[in-house]
Amino acid sequence: MNLVQEKTTAGRPRLGERIMTVLNRDPRTAPHGTRNDAILAAVLAAVAVCVALSTDPARRPDALGWTLLLAAHVPLVWRRRRPLLVLAAGVVLLMPYHAMDNNHGASTPATVVALYTVAVTGRPLRTILTGITVLAIAFTVMLTVSTHQAVELLRISGWVIAVLFFGVDVRYYRQYVAGIVERAERAERTREEEARRRVAEERLRIARDLHDLLAHTITLIGVRTSVAAHVLAADPERLDRETIAKALEEIAETCRTARGELRTTLEVLRAAEHGEGRGPLPGLDGLPDLVEAARLAGARVEQSVRVRQAPPAVGAAAYRIVQEALTNAVRHAGPEPAVQVELYERDGALRLSVTDDGTGPIPGDTPGFGLVGMRERARSVGGTLDAGPRAQGGFEVSAVLPLTTAVEGTR
Structure with missing residues (x-):
């Protein structure tokens, strides 16, 4: 029995190897992407509900607020296929939510995931323009609610920039790893061709x-x-x-x-x-x-x-x-x-x-x-x-x- 378990463990990738595989892989080519994103959207929606319920009852969302908050998590299911469209849908749904002065922290995880997906799948220029647009829209909406809230948004906008830069770094890292893999595969093909040539x-x-x-x-x-x-x-x-x-x-x-x-x-x-x-x-x-x-x-x-x-x-x-x-x-x-x-x-x-x-x-x-x-x-x-x-x-x-x-x- 122990021998069978050792063989099974030996043939199964370790946790660190699985994590590195996920980090190195392009999210658009990952297997079961839609299923995994559906699970992620459900988990983030549950976190948003918990955060919204833990706040002051006066700041808890009403029926419309709950609808907008939960609906903003649904597009995340397709974040790998249409990252910009998913981010736009989230912004459209969350701007009224924030304009009603609901709990602003509840939607933060979903927004972070949407921004990260745009940064990790797109070119840097597109990522920068997207970040500027999101901040401009959010600042405009917050000005309609409260000048204090708008100033507070500017103060904490660093996390938006950090998320975008993190996504760009991950994208460059994956391109670097893909280049190494491609060179290794090219070298392997060259060796195989050389071996076939020598055999011939x-x-x-x-x-x-x-x-x-x-x-x-x-x-x-x-x-x-x-x-x-x-x-x-x-x-x-x-x-x-x-x-x-x-x-x-x-x-x-x-x-x-x-x-x-x-x-x-x-x-x-x-x-x-x-x-x-x-x-x-x-x-x-x-x-x-x-x-x-x-x-x-x-x-x-x-x-x-x-x-x-x-x-x-x-x-x-x-x-x-x-x-x-x-x-x-x-x-x-x-x-x-x-x-x-x-x-x-x-x-x-x-x-x-x-x-x-x-x-x-x-x-x-x-x-x-x-x-x-x-x-x-x-x-x-x-x-x-x-x-x-x-x-x-x-x-x-x-x-x-x-x-x-x-x-x-x-x-």
């Missing part, structure tokens, strides 16, 4: 990695499988077992390599989930393996690498671009294409080109994501990439990857 970038990166890995591997397996199938179909009576065995061994080796790279990629993803970083990236030192794999697939590849050092991000981007370009050459450039891979450094940038003398993509081939992925790789390190047919035949992929910007960005 990470998904794109994973898609690029898997595309580069699987497309390259599947292409090599397809080429070597075609070689084995050609040998089997060329002369079934005289099987070249050595060539078939070599092709199958190369397929198995490619599968083992792909399995290792896929395992590494998955390990990097799992490490990233636990905040352990992305792990080592492929770099320029892996280019010879790409060239050798393309040669085994039948391409005649020549390479020229004249780059001393590159940041990890630039090296990884260059590796993936060359990988995809070689994959496209093996797939689309025809049998035994001549491919030239060249990397060099000039003007603070790594420049690479992969050219072939093949026929290019076959018309009707389904376009893939290779070129899109290569351009995204280049843009990820602030570089550019161009790809297209050459005038003298074949296809060329060229990229410029800045080294200085990438180094500064990794500090």
Whole structure:
């Protein structure tokens, strides 16, 4: 039983928190506003009756006075929706009440609430003009009753000014709190958008990695499988077992390599989930393996690498671009294409080109994501990439990857 009570108490806002919520909230947006104001009007009417009855019997209201006093509390039910109209209705009803020299203190609580509502819901200029108007009307009415009463009203008019200034202060305080809340919400939305952007970038990166890995591997397996199938179909009576065995061994080796790279990629993803970083990236030192794999697939590849050092991000981007370009050459450039891979450094940038003398993509081939992925790789390190047919035949992929910007960005 005690545990249930503790849970209920823990889940229920404390009294101080509820009070601060009421103070910070705009009264026009508060829930159950009309109901609460109806209760407030009834309580203030009861207080007014008690104050009027506690005075000298000669100053107690008559039937008309009671009617005016109680009727002045009715508009308070709608004070949040029409504060100025409610105040005007109260003034109209209470001026005759005061003119008959009834108990003047009985209507004070209702007047204070009406004035406070106008101040807390309106602009300061409107509040000042309203206060001046109310005081002018009250002073005029009191002059008709008694000069002494009019002077007394001027003496105690400070409370009207105090109420108005208090309402203005509360309004500014609520605007200040609302500004803090709005800034906090805006910051939270910014954080959420940043988180979604990072998730999208990470998904794109994973898609690029898997595309580069699987497309390259599947292409090599397809080429070597075609070689084995050609040998089997060329002369079934005289099987070249050595060539078939070599092709199958190369397929198995490619599968083992792909399995290792896929395992590494998955390990990097799992490490990233636990905040352990992305792990080592492929770099320029892996280019010879790409060239050798393309040669085994039948391409005649020549390479020229004249780059001393590159940041990890630039090296990884260059590796993936060359990988995809070689994959496209093996797939689309025809049998035994001549491919030239060249990397060099000039003007603070790594420049690479992969050219072939093949026929290019076959018309009707389904376009893939290779070129899109290569351009995204280049843009990820602030570089550019161009790809297209050459005038003298074949296809060329060229990229410029800045080294200085990438180094500064990794500090």
